[in-house]
Amino acid sequence: MFIPYYTGKVIDILGSRYREAKFYTAISLMALFSMASSLSAGCRGGLFTLTIVRLTQRLRVLLFRAVVQQEIGFFESTKTGEITSRLATDTALMSRSIALNVNVFLRSLMKAVGIYCFMLNLSWQLTLFTLIDTPITALIQEIYNRYYESVVKEVQDSIARSSHLAGETVHAIRTVRSFGTEQEEAERYGARLLETHRLKTRRDMIRALYLLAHRLTKLAVQVIMLYCGQHLIRTGQMSSGNLVSFIIYQEESGRYIQSLVHMYGDMIHSMGAAEKVFQYLDRKSTVPTEGDLKPKDFKGHVHFQNVSFSYPTRPDVSVLKDVSFELRPGKVTALVGPSGGGKTTCISLLERFYEPQAGEILLDGRPLRDYDHKYLHTKISLVGQEPVLFARSVAENVAFGLRDYSMEDVETAAQEAHADPFIQQMERKYRTDVGEAGGTLAGGQKQRIAIARALVRRPQLLVLDEASSCLDIESEHKVQETLSRMRGQTVLVVAHRLKTVEDADKIVVIEEGRVVEEGNHRQLMEREGAYHRLVQRLFTQNGDVN
Template sequence: MSSAVASRLSWGLILSTLDFLACLLFAFLHDGTFSVNNFTSQFTNFSFFTCTIDLFLLQFIRSALWFVPAIIHIINKPDTLSSWKEPIFCASLLICAASPTKLLLLTERLKPDEFLTFGDTAFLIWNFLAAIILDSSWNRYFSRTPSSYIILDEDNEDLEHRPKETFELIFRLLQYCKREWLWHISGFSWLFIYSVTRIFVPYYTGQVIATVVATKSYPALSNAVYIMTFISLVSAVAAGFRGGSFEYAYARIQRSIRYDLFSGLVRQDVAFYDAHKTGEITSRLAADCQTMSDTVALNVNVFLRNCVMLLGSMIFMMKLSWRLSLVTFILVPIIFVASKIFGTYYDLLSERTQDAVAESNDVAEEVLSTMRTVRSFACEKVEADRFYDKLTVTLNVTRTKAIAYVGFLWVSELFQSFIIVAVLWYGGHLVLTGKMKADLLVSFLLYQMQLGDNLRQMGEVWTGLMQSVGASRKVFEYIDREPQIQHHGEYQPENVVGKIEFRNVHFSYPTRSDQPILRDLSFTVEPGETVALVGPSGSGKSSCIALLENFYLPNAGQVLVDGVPLEEYEHHYIHKKIALVGQEPVLFARSVMENVRYGVDVQDTEVIKSCEMANAHGFIMQTTLKYETNVGEKGTQMSGGQKQRIAIARALVREPAILLLDEATSALDTESEHVVQEAIYKNLGGKSVILIAHRLSTVEKADKIVVISKGKVEQIGSHEQLLADKEGTYAKLVQRQMMGEQKPKKNNGANSKRPANSINVGGTSQGNAMSLLSTSFSQSASSVTSH
């Protein structure tokens, strides 16, 4: 027998034995004295109105449920334990309802001055407590999978805690209400006044009806109406202030949730955005946060209001007739059973809905942000149909939610009606037997309807909270996610010299961990040196830039700046010392001045100076608003060359120690490229530069050229040194490129076809031989590796 089975059997035996002994004891004390005859006589003279032996039989049901975990382990299906939680919860509620039901039966034939015996009272209380112990023991112990059955990996290490996730999320959602305590105190105060005044409405309504029917007195009627009018006015004023306080609190909660999510998103590493689509993340930030803030705050308001009214109604009902009140309380657990089952299913459907909405938003964001491409390929109808398909998926999930909600309302309304019928019948029975005054029955029925409405709204609160839980699961996942790259470095030297070293670096992108990009790559950039990285597409050039920007961590090896590992530098400090101009620079929808000054606090004169260095000042001054000109979303109001020159100015204004140029001049015409390159080289002041280029005119000016192929360094040297090695990869590629550029000269036609491996950029022959190592390198990969 395994330890898990033995443990379950032991606990089941202990709990069932304790339950059996307690029930046996209280059965022996049936008439108030301890006697075996009290137990046996209940079998021979059984009556629902006098015996408690039926409560004793419920003990066997509880014992059977306590032995279920051991049986499940014996048949070797421990993973099904968690699925038993809902049935156990429902069974516990029904067993709880047996106590007030039995109480009504036992007191039905008692005289007004008679009371239940100690044994029967203790039996009723124990039955109620035993049901609670049954559910608690399953939640805390039986439903958990033993550690021997849990696979210890990062995906399943928290498996045993998942059943509590829903309640943990609800509690965390409520913490946002705690933050806005001032406005919630105001709202709760007015809510309390409103709820208390509404509690008295059924009572005085009943008094008005009773006065008209019984006394037919105008003074008595007027007095009751005056009181009702005053209560209604106070209730209306309190309702207004309550609504205003909570409405403002909702807005503040929404701000807090969105800020927390956005703060969590912007600190994530770049690998996170490689794996998650922008549209999906935007949907979480917009739709999910809206759902969370609206439903949580609203449902807290509704829940607290109904709690106060429910408590007040119960007090009045118990005062009017405790027997009649128990009829309601017997059927309430059944409604909670339905709410629990529906709420769990609704939680799952809400999460599916939010995922479907996120997918449709992702399609919309992708299409709208690439509208030029969509229009150029005439794919408007195609994208509209794709978006419609995503909306259809959302509609299908929502339809399932609607069907489930219909079922819940059927059950809820059915039991509500059944409660009213039961109260009417039993209330009439109490009036006819003289156990209740007739004029109080009307007030009780009004309280009963109010109680039913309170319970219905509280059931909807649970549904709303489940909807919030479904929306919040991903939101909190993003807020809590710890980025793989933690910016805990604190090293801030007075000066960065600019020595860069890649030392035995191995790297693969997190989304493609099985495809190595860099393999034992090593090279050094001395201070003030300009190094060009050349190689075919996918060889790892841009990956070197990404590692140096600390976008990713290498799988092995180190990237060092001035002999210090990059991750040891303070995050903000090192990114002021390293400036990047990407192949496709992205500008923000702000003015030119704000784009160039992005991330640094410099004077306008320094911004203008950096623009002059990048050959951007001229075209900026030709615009209407000059440096206040808005560049448009992602710089769409600027040409490709203008965007790139603004990006270069944005890098130069920081006066970096290290400048990274990833095809930084690829979008410029020959003249602008020459001017920008000259400005960059003249004003670097000994700064270290790593550039990636496919143009020979850019590469040949570098102090050192690093040839990378398949993630490894094949050659290192200056342009002249590498050309001197006739058998080297660099020399062969330059020769092949030059030959490719010369072929078009044999054709005189203006529309003559050019070789597929050449790019004619115009200008002199030196300017024409610029498409180095791009298409030629990729087409001749086999010849490269053979050498």
Template sequence: MASYTLQIVLHLLLLVHLFLRGAAAALGQALIPYYTGVIIDCASIDPDFKEFQWTCLKLVIVSLGCAVFTGIRGGLFTIGMTRLNVRIRTSLFDSLMRQEISFFSSTRTGEITSRLSADTTTVSDQICLNMNVGLRSLTQAAMVLVFMFRASWRLSVITFIIIPAIILITKVYGAYYRELAKAVQKELADANSVAEEALSSMTTVRAHAAENSAKAAYQECLRKFYTLQLKEALAYGTYMICTTFLPNAVNVVTLYYGGNLVLDGMMSAGALVSFMLYVASLNGAFQALGDVFSAFAAALGAADKVIELIQREPQLPDAGSLQPPSFSGRLELQDVSFSYPSRPDSRVLDSISLRVNPGEVVALVGPSGGGKTSIVKLVERFYLPDAGAVLLDGLEVGAYDPRWLKRRVALVAQEPVLFARSVRRNICYGLEAEDGVHPRDIPSAADVERAARLANAHDFISAMPQGYDTDCGEKGVSLSGGQKQRIAIARALVRNPTVLLLDEATSALDSDSEAVVQEALDRMMRNHTVLVIAHRLSTVAGADRILVIQGGSVAEEGTHESLAEAGGLYSALGMLHPTKPPKSI
């Protein structure tokens, strides 16, 4: 709290400092036309060589001071812009890290990355840059107005005719432009989503010769973006016509009336020149404010989505903080019913109940879409059941502290995800100091190696150029499927978990890789509570119990031998012979 208060104070001091620097620069800008008029009077109307020289020196000093203060203000605003960019990105990323899994299922990754990269940059850059220009222009306009009234209140009144018209035009234009800017940001996000989807799945695109359809989808998004940009250009062009003509029309009227005042001896020629320079400076300030207003409208269009994501509250309730001294790993589902939030009318699990006792290996088999993986997702608390309860040691999964629980319940998925970091850091993923793990709980090099040996991964890791410090590349691109799967198994084992969740951990592997990974899985399943989803006999034959899941409920239950003798759905799935492929699992 004290640190946050200190940051607020520092920001306020920075803003005060910026305002003072801006005011000094604006005063210099206002003095330049004044001294210009005095120089003209000293050189032609009322010649005075000494005053002429002294005034020229003043003009040089004022110009230099104006330049120095303008540079300092610009540099400080650049620092402020960078700080704001970092804060917005950090706040947005923190918010994204808190969102529930269903949010990422319903929101395209490209759209999220667009908000995190393009939109945050637009917001921070435009706000800070235009705050700089806007503050300078407002201060400059205020200073110039003071000097204008001092030079001639009559001409100043004429000049004020333009202000209400420009304010009205700017207000109408700003409201319209903001809506257009929001639509532009949406189309850009859609285009990014299409591009990211195609680029991240290039092998699939190339395998199906779908390059043209990918390009067509991307071009369609860009076509909509271009149409909106045309509307923006038309609106901006109309706005510029109005805001350019009106000041020039007022200039003509001011020159005409001011010339008559000079001819009547009510005003000197130098004063008229100064006044016209004031008018030019005022017009420049209003022109800059108009541009600032347009840029702010664009920034607000991007900011709406960014702020919406930052302020979004996760739909999944916060987990508890329970960290019991003992944990046996008894897993239960009691009359659980579940539908995915994106498909609320399609029930995936229908009043299903099951129990996995401590140290027991229970296998789930069944037709694809029966709800097997959904059970794992509920145990992991990626989603909440619509009815019933998911229990660990008799307590709701949500009652436990999430970090504490993830060290005791480990998941090995069908498609392991590795990150662009070393093998060692991939095995220790989630168990590093940055994750808030106590130093004594951070795996040592010996722990990592022991987990790799159990996962049959140590040999191929040691053969790599840098061993455990070898970079895996983005999504583990430099490794084979079997190697990635064994590193994922080591990542689970290094936690020394009580409960293991194995979601078809060998289904995507070839026969050679499967044999090696299956040996690692057999080691894993000793002395653990295991819930394994599989469709191969080699995985399920040694399970203590096998549950056949169909239509979101338990259709059959028993050992491999008893289910094989029963000749029911288990037999129909093709689970009786190791060489016979399953029909639909």
């Protein structure tokens, strides 16, 4: 702030009777203040750059933690591209805006106050005149913000849509390739990018008009100020050096006032991003995981008690209607019925992916929601028909979610799942990376690793949802032997293999969301009811599904 002041002093010294001592004093002070200013600016900029990096990291961790704790219905109604866009783009924009605006605000406010003090000292008349520029600038900024904010939100939503399309296409690349729709998908992605481009062009046009109006206003004020300044010099109210100092101060004050106003506009620009980030951060899961029950004596006795359920995305369609049945410890229970009858939904409710709208699911006589989330899922293990593997090693996939485990535990579980033979044939054995979503493995191999991942936990309740649909006869036989050796465990099976179903201790037949029959294979076949019709219709002579 002192540099323009001494610049004017130097001009006055050179323009009047030259005094060497005053000249060197002014030059030395200018050099000293310049060095101090540069050092302070470097330290301030470095500290705020570090702040931006740390804040971005913290925001992304907080947002990711909040997202993964949401219920499954949230992910069904929210596109993956939107979530990744919030994590990658909006958090960076939000943290940069916060840290940068604090930096700009402190710097601009201090300099603006100091500069106006110098300007009042040089000429109070010109200072009052320059204040006219402030309300005009604020009015232009307000009009600009009003139109700019809505366009920015549209741009962010458009970017999220294009990100979702790209992610969806890459994830389903096998389907895209099999139908030969590469060109069509590229055109769809291009259309989304064109939409984003149009919105960005509209946004940039608004900004260009704003800059034009702002600079024209600034130019008009400078012309009028120079005219008034020459009048003050002619009347002896200020010197030429003071006018030069005042002009420099006026330039700087305009820049800092503009920074303060722009900071407000930038906050408006980032409000759309921050609003979406905070929506996710503040959102509470509709399936709470706040239970604290961790019993030492866990039996695994499950009781579905008059359960009714509709999916959040289809609230008007009842998937389960007053469903009641039991899973007893040490027994194998099979769920059978036509597709869409509600079998997988029962498993999803047992895993607490959703909360039933009516009824209760009791585990050892206590509601599922009373149990600690982490504890519950160490006691219950699920193997799905299409198991998901991660781009990690075989051992890491088998031990997924376990903190304390040994390679011996992993190998034992793999042997029980009949996965060890093909793992031993891999180049790096248990350290082999399985690729994105297990893409380097066959369907049956992925299922065996998923079964090993369930068995390594030694769960008290094992849930198998078409877990052997891709297995060959030998592998399925080995897995069945492993399950038959288990003692005291509760096993729930959904299968389309007659051998698996008829060996179950109890069979529950579900049709159209209702339990229509219960009993073992022999009892249900003798009744010649729904189960008998299902066997006659669906199972082939060798026991497989048509």
